[in-house]
Amino acid sequence: MNELIISYRVEFKKIKNSFAIWLVVLGAAFIPFFFLLNIIYQWKDYLPHAGVNPWNEYFRKGFNGVHFFFLPLLIVLLIALLLNIEHKSNTWKHIFVLPISKTKIFFSKYLILISLILMFYTLMLIFFLSGGLLLSLWKSEFNFLIFKPTYFYHSVESGIGSFMVKSFISVLGLMAIHFWLSFRLKNLFLNIGIGLAGAVIAVSMFIGHWESIIYLPYASPLLMCNFIPDAHRYLSDFLINSLICFVIIFILSYIDFTRIFKG
Amino acid sequence: MKNANELIIETQNLEFCFNSKQKILRNINLRVDKGSIYGFLGPNGAGKTTTIRVLLGLLSDPENSVQLFGMKLRRNRSEIFTRIGSLIEQPSLYEHLSGYDNLDITRAIRKVSKKRVPEVLELVKLSNAAKKKVSTYSLGMKQRLGLAIALLAEPDLLILDEPVNGLDPNGIVEIRDLLTRINKESGTTIFLSSHLLSEIEKIVTHIGIINMGELLYQGTISELRELKAYKSELSIETNDNQRALEVLGQKYQVSRIANDLIITCESKENVAQIIHDLVVNNIDVYKAVIVNNDLEQLFLGMTNNYVVK
Structure with missing residues (x-):
């Protein structure tokens, strides 16, 4: 356990000065910032009706912008950059001759990736909330200061926390696929290209109303657009599929990394 | 008591191939004595780096023919790597980080005291450049930093693949002196490869000559000098x-x-x-x-x- 913590800290040190950390910060700010600009530009269209909590609609539209195309690509790019540090520096051969097991290396890399994604979600939420507050400071009719961001305080099913958890689950499948691809493929652009192709196929299936879209890991984030929670289950079918994909690919990539992959 | 003639590296009929048709290494029987400086010589493409990669488990050894410190690598990976410092081909360095940070990464994993970092920086004469990003380093500086990383944990065995590559003549002499000193003062066994005999002739005690995947000669440098008189x-x-x-x-x-x-x-x-x-x-x-x-x-x-x- 101690070695895993050391390895995790080392992974954090490696991303110092790298673009991966900037991608998390800038990526988290990107949609909230442009959404805010759009609201400022067309503010009359966004004014809520009297007595209506503005946060619900604000979050719905904002997160639609995040989940449609942007989130899968950001995750793909983040993983590619994170693991490309080792390819670019030619350091796999160095890591694999250090007195630390491959299992710990694998898990510490996964942990750093999940930490960065959680950091992305946290920052994005902070930016969205700040955007709402700024709008109300600018024009009080937006009512963001009168109402609370109710997504936080409603039932577990519709709470913003629950929504974020589901959004995170929606990216797990493609995260596992690209984690595997990223340590196997040295070519950063090929890696990103595969992610881009996956996202384009997902959008095409979405527009074409394909029912089988729920099986495509690249489409899971897209299906979070205008998300309505399942009345009977906590996780919808596409989220369960993303989770299953994650578990299977995670196990396979672990076996590959620890037994076959030589760097 | 440790045996003076203990073999630190031993391979038995080591073979390696990328595909079943062409063997890259054939019947390599390396014997590297404790405390020796073993020069592994061969022209480019002879199989030096491949041998080193197999020794370190970076290429597969299905026959399990490698023994380091008398132990099979596959079953004793962590224990063996605690005792080895290595530099394979060009140094593995994070160019977006400083020289100090690069050392600190390996230091943390090897659980070495923080005091050791400035010591090895001094040893390879990089103290003044420690805080600079590695991307600004010259090839020779990178090579020296790679060597510092290999020396960090004061290993019992140093495996160095072409360690003087990219160094100027002064740098080559400095590294030679450094390796000789480490060998004498700490008893570190050094296994270093080169394609130029003249580069390592002055410091090695033993020599192995490899060509086209076969070990042509193995013995002490004095035996080789005797052999030279015969021919x-x-x-x-x-x-x-x-x-x-x-x-x-x-x-x-x-x-x-x-x-x-x-x-x-x-x-x-x-x-x-x-x-x-x-x-x-x-x-x-x-x-x-x-x-x-x-x-x-x-x-x-x-x-x-x-x-x-």
Whole structure:
């Protein structure tokens, strides 16, 4: 356990000065910032009706912008950059001759990736909330200061926390696929290209109303657009599929990394 | 008590192939003694780096033919790697980080004291550049930082693949001195590869010569020097070269170049016999010089399919 913590800290040190950390910060700010600009530009269209909590609609539209195309690509790019540090520096051969097991290396890399994604979600939420507050400071009719961001305080099913958890689950499948691809493929652009192709196929299936879209890991984030929670289950079918994909690919990539992959 | 002749690296009929058709390494039987500086020589593409990669488990060894510190690598990975420092091909460095941070990453995993970082930086003369990003380093500085990383945990075995690559002549001398000092002061066994004998001839105690995936020679440097005497050419000048040619031509391969006779010697004893034969036949010997027999020539001879039994 101690070695895993050391390895995790080392992974954090490696991303110092790298673009991966900037991608998390800038990526988290990107949609909230442009959404805010759009609201400022067309503010009359966004004014809520009297007595209506503005946060619900604000979050719905904002997160639609995040989940449609942007989130899968950001995750793909983040993983590619994170693991490309080792390819670019030619350091796999160095890591694999250090007195630390491959299992710990694998898990510490996964942990750093999940930490960065959680950091992305946290920052994005902070930016969205700040955007709402700024709008109300600018024009009080937006009512963001009168109402609370109710997504936080409603039932577990519709709470913003629950929504974020589901959004995170929606990216797990493609995260596992690209984690595997990223340590196997040295070519950063090929890696990103595969992610881009996956996202384009997902959008095409979405527009074409394909029912089988729920099986495509690249489409899971897209299906979070205008998300309505399942009345009977906590996780919808596409989220369960993303989770299953994650578990299977995670196990396979672990076996590959620890037994076959030589760097 | 530790055995002085303990083998630190041992391979038994090591073979490696990327596909089943072409073997990259064939029957490599390395024997690296404790405390030795073993020079692993061979031209580019001979199989040096592949051997090193197999030794370190970076390429598969299905026959499990590698033993390090008397232990099989597959089952004792962590224990073995605690005792090894390595530098394989070009140094593995995070260029977006400083030299210090690069060392600190390895230090943390190897659980070495923080005090050791400035020590190794001083050792490789990089203290002044420690805080600079590695991307600003010259090739020689990167090589030295790679060496510092390998030395960080004061390993029992250093495996260095072409460690003086990219260094200027002063840098080469400094690294040679450093390696000799580490070997003498700490008893560190050093296994280093090179494609130039002249680069490492002065520091190695043992030599292994590999070409086209086969180990052509393995032994101490003094044994190699003896071997060189067996395969040399003797240049002599006498008061009567014509008669000398007649006397020696029956037993040896003799050619005449200007005022000298060039005789191919098979052994050190041949040299004494030649002189003796000339003296017995009342031929005065003005000059007798061994030519074309430096180690480099021998190395080149071997690697040009000059197989020495």
